[in-house]
Amino acid sequence: MRDQTLLLGQTLSFAQNPFETSPDQAAVHNARGAVLIENGVILAVGNADEMRAAHPLVRQVDYADGLILAGFVDAHVHYPQTAIIASWGKRLIDWLNSYTFPEEMRFGERAYADEISARYLNLTANHGVTTMVSYCTIHPESVDAFFGHAQKRGQRVVAGKTCMDRNAPERLRDTPQSAYDDSKALINTWHGVDRLNYAITPRFSPTSTPEQLDALGQLWREHPDCLMQTHLSEQTDEIEWVHDLFPNARDYLDTYEQFGLLGEKGLYGHAIHLEPREKDRLREVGAGLIHCPTSNTFIGSGLFDMGGLMAEGQRVGLASDTGGGSSFSMLRTMAAAYEVAQLRHTPLHAAQLIWLATQGSARALHMEDKIGNLAPGMEADVIVLDLASTPDIAQRSVRADSFWEALFPTIMMGDDRAVRATWINGVDVTTSP
Numbered sequence: 329m330r331d332q333t334l335l336l337g338q339t340l341s342f343a344q345n346p347f348e349t350s351p352d353q354a355a356v357h358n359a360r361g362a363v364l365i366e367n368g369v370i371l372a373v374g375n376a377d378e379m380r381a382a383h384p385l386v387r388q389v390d391y392a393d394g395l396i397l398a399g400f401v402d403a404h405v406h407y408p409q410t411a412i413i414a415s416w417g418k419r420l421i422d423w424l425n426s427y428t429f430p431e432e433m434r435f436g437e438r439a440y441a442d443e444i445s446a447r448y449l450n451l452t453a454n455h456g457v458t459t460m461v462s463y464c465t466i467h468p469e470s471v472d473a474f475f476g477h478a479q480k481r482g483q484r485v486v487a488g489k490t491c492m493d494r495n496a497p498e499r500l501r502d503t504p505q506s507a508y509d510d511s512k513a514l515i516n517t518w519h520g521v522d523r524l525n526y527a528i529t530p531r532f533s534p535t536s537t538p539e540q541l542d543a544l545g546q547l548w549r550e551h552p553d554c555l556m557q558t559h560l561s562e563q564t565d566e567i568e569w570v571h572d573l574f575p576n577a578r579d580y581l582d583t584y585e586q587f588g589l590l591g592e593k594g595l596y597g598h599a600i601h602l603e604p605r606e607k608d609r610l611r612e613v614g615a616g617l618i619h620c621p622t623s624n625t626f627i628g629s630g631l632f633d634m635g636g637l638m639a640e641g642q643r644v645g646l647a648s649d650t651g652g653g654s655s656f657s658m659l660r661t662m663a664a665a666y667e668v669a670q671l672r673h674t675p676l677h678a679a680q681l682i683w684l685a686t687q688g689s690a691r692a693l694h695m696e697d698k699i700g701n702l703a704p705g706m707e708a709d710v711i712v713l714d715l716a717s718t719p720d721i722a723q724r725s726v727r728a729d730s731f732w733e734a735l736f737p738t739i740m741m742g743d744d745r746a747v748r749a750t751w752i753n754g755v756d757v758t759t760s761p
């Protein structure tokens with residue numbers, strides 16, 4: 329028995345990259361569109377009337393003027409920081425020591441890791457985030473919990489055990505060998521199972537010895553289809569610390585590169601204060617630069633150069649950086665990306681912001697053939713936005729004289745109230761009213 333569903337509403341998909349062509353050429357908006365899904369896959373995207381006529385007996389869900397688009401892809405989060413999001417007033421290293429490390433110690437207890445995994449996945453489903461790339465803690469249990477909950481939901485996620493063998497509290501330290509062994513065992517258990525993918529995860533070079541970075545570089549050579557995630561050049565005092573710890577490195581990126589931790593499937597979070605050599609190497613290998621704008625303003629890290637990096641052809645994704653970022657919302661994240669780009673005098677179009685939160689992040693993960701767009705053959709991770717979700721937004725969008733103008737107030741002022749439905753793997757998981 330075929331289990332097909334026809335979703336009706338406005339639709340938005342991308343035929344091209346809006347950083348490479350005009351937004352109106354790149355994006356395809358249909359004011360009365362439809363999406364046909366079956367068994368977790370998008371079968372067709374088209375006009376409502378034609379699709380209704382072609383599939384008269386199929387179950388229909390009519391979202392009226394709700395906007396149907398691909399689910400958001402959050403390319404850098406720390407799910408264990410869910411309960412300490414929005415902790416006041418520190419710079420990065422202080423913030424890690426005061427809030428993050430004490431909280432991460434709790435994840436050695438499996439029950440706590442289960443509780444926060446479920447909480448995080450529920451909260452983010454309400455925000456329309458259908459895929460995320462998460463750091464776990466040093467405890468393998470924290471990875472088992474997260475993958476286990478995602479698997480039950482049929483969700484496509486990427487995650488990995490955070491590795492640290494120095495400059496962290498004793499209880500949060502592993503060793504080069506145990507980081508290698510535990511990560512390898514987790515890869516064997518989870519990587520490629522259902523929709524789950526493993527990312528080898530050295531937290532950042534200040535918390536790993538050269539021996540640990542070397543062991544993880546070796547592990548990545550043995551499992552080149554895994555992603556690798558880490559942090560790069562987030563704050564200026566962090567960069568000075570890296571220079572002190574690695575006096576022979578040419579720059580921050582070199583502390584990864586010399587140990588085999590630079591590659592096409594590498595995801596480098598923040599990437600704000602980059603040297604010309606670092607930019608050249610990142611572009612040459614096609615690595616993913618992950619922009620975390622609410623985090624960068626919240627922790628006071630700096631202004632990511634979206635205009636310059638896109639113009640030189642870097643692969644850029646967008647992320648909340650929960651809980652260094654101050655919101656789980658990818659709408660709020662897009663608004664912050666817009667504001668950061670404004671401060672750099674390169675305003676981003678609404679189409680570019682939505683693309684970054686869907687296709688852009690999916691491309692950074694090398695998953696753009698599976699997620700991040702409404703197109704036949706893609707996995708059915710789909711959300712529906714209400715473009716008049718609050719009185720504030722409604723009174724602005726009603727005055728809009730184009731689709732983009734109707735959408736932009738939701739990008740700038742919207743939150744989980746704007747997410748009317750979230751479909752993951754072809755199933756409506758919406759829990760909010």
Ligand code: GUN
Pocket residue numbers: 406420424428531532559562623627649652653
């Ligand atoms: N650098 C190393 N660890 C972290 C983290 O947990 N959050 C942020 N924002 N930066 C980091």
Ligand code: ZN
Pocket residue numbers: 404405406559597649652
């Ligand atoms: Zn991070």
